[in-house]
Amino acid sequence: MEAPEAPTVRAGDPPLRTLYEQMLRIRHFETKLDVLYRQGRVRGPAHLGIGQEAIAVGVASVLGLGDASLGTYRGHAHALARGADEEAVLRELLGREGGICGGKGGSMHITSVEHGYYGSYAIVGGHIPTAVGMAWASRIRGDGAVTACFFGDGTTNIGAFHEAVNLAALWRLPAVFVCENNQYMEYTPIGDVIPVARPAADRASAYGLEPVVVDGNDVIAVREVAGAAVDRARRGDGPTLIEATTYRLGGHSAADGAAYRDPDEVSAAWERDPIVALANRLALDGEATPEETDQLVARVKADMDAMAVRVLAAPTPDPAAAWTGMWSDGSSTWRN
Numbered sequence: 001m002e003a004p005e006a007p008t009v010r011a012g013d014p015p016l017r018t019l020y021e022q023m024l025r026i027r028h029f030e031t032k033l034d035v036l037y038r039q040g041r042v043r044g045p046a047h048l049g050i051g052q053e054a055i056a057v058g059v060a061s062v063l064g065l066g067d068a069s070l071g072t073y074r075g076h077a078h079a080l081a082r083g084a085d086e087e088a089v090l091r092e093l094l095g096r097e098g099g100i101c102g103g104k105g106g107s108m109h110i111t112s113v114e115h116g117y118y119g120s121y122a123i124v125g126g127h128i129p130t131a132v133g134m135a136w137a138s139r140i141r142g143d144g145a146v147t148a149c150f151f152g153d154g155t156t157n158i159g160a161f162h163e164a165v166n167l168a169a170l171w172r173l174p175a176v177f178v179c180e181n182n183q184y185m186e187y188t189p190i191g192d193v194i195p196v197a198r199p200a201a202d203r204a205s206a207y208g209l210e211p212v213v214v215d216g217n218d219v220i221a222v223r224e225v226a227g228a229a230v231d232r233a234r235r236g237d238g239p240t241l242i243e244a245t246t247y248r249l250g251g252h253s254a255a256d257g258a259a260y261r262d263p264d265e266v267s268a269a270w271e272r273d274p275i276v277a278l279a280n281r282l283a284l285d286g287e288a289t290p291e292e293t294d295q296l297v298a299r300v301k302a303d304m305d306a307m308a309v310r311v312l313a314a315p316t317p318d319p320a321a322a323w324t325g326m327w328s329d330g331s332s333t334w335r336n
């Protein structure tokens with residue numbers, strides 16, 4: 001089999017402004033989605049990653065075009081950070097023609113293979129063995145690609161997590177595991193269900209891996225740690241298990257008001273908003289004044305409002321489209 005072209009690693013550091021704008025667009029995409037959800041315009045559940053944007057953007061910033069990433073039902077940010085088209089994602093979420101998965105996925109299954117985003121998965125931990133399989137395939141093909149896999153803190157209690165990390169470590173596969181420790185597993189504080197303080201890092205040594213913890217609200221720190229992990233994987237030195245600490249600023253899903261949380265805890269977490277922190281850093285570095293970031297925020301919000309109006313005015317898909325694209329060759333004929 002002919003080896004596919006090696007991934008193009010994005011050379012050099014992207015300007016911080018670029019990372020800021022990406023995070024901002026993801027934040028306001030999801031904030032708008034939250035409003036649309038409350039208006040009853042979204043069919044099915046929607047899990048938002050408000051507060052966790054620095055992880056998706058920081059990791060995506062070190063992946064090349066040929067690299068793969070996989071995420072969970074909380075995956076809008078992960079698709080968008082890889083370059084998936086915002087409007088196609090919103091069309092998917094609102095059940096309009098032109099949805100990124102042709103209306104067959106919805107929020108929990110956003111996928112954009114074209115951008116190396118191999119899907120969002122609703123079965124907790126179910127995608128980690130898939131990611132390891134992809135990393136193994138890269139090893140066999142010799143294509144030099146790295147596979148990044150995102151999952152939550154609660155997922156580290158799932159058997160599939162342990163089996164997959166074990167195999168990846170044993171075979172030194174080119175994988176980067178990213179645990180987004182947002183402190184909650186659905187409605188349960190993570191400390192109530194895990195006997196160690198750091199769900200991923202404190203388990204790394206069981207697989208001969210170093211414990212790696214990073215401030216998941218700091219996009220520069222995430223980028224640095226993820227960059228080292230991707231380099232290591234590409235060199236053939238095996239996987240890294242990163243625990244990125246953060247906070248889920250909203251409920252488990254858009255339908256969850258999260259009244260079970262201490263309001264002081266939530267307001268303290270908003271004080272650590274990764275987007276505000278980055279705006280402050282841009283001002284300190286002289287890269288953007290507060291007035292400039294305010295203008296950018298206003299422009300991004302206006303873009304999201306306009307996009308929502310366009311998408312809501314779009315037609316729903318032709319029902320006949322339900323019978324297309326079920327198989328990779330485009331057909332839908334039953335086969336076994």
Ligand SMILES: Cc1ncc(C[n+]2csc(CCOP(=O)(O)OP(=O)(O)O)c2C)c(N)n1
Pocket residue numbers: 072074122123124125151152153154155156182184185186248252
């Ligand atoms: C195998 C499986 N068990 C249970 C569930 C129900 N469930 C959905 S999300 C979730 C919590 C996962 O928490 P975490 O891994 O911390 O991810 P987060 O939602 O915080 O991003 C659970 C238990 C599921 N979808 N799949």
Ligand SMILES: [Mg+2]
Pocket residue numbers: 152153154180181182183184185186
């Ligand atoms: Mg969690």
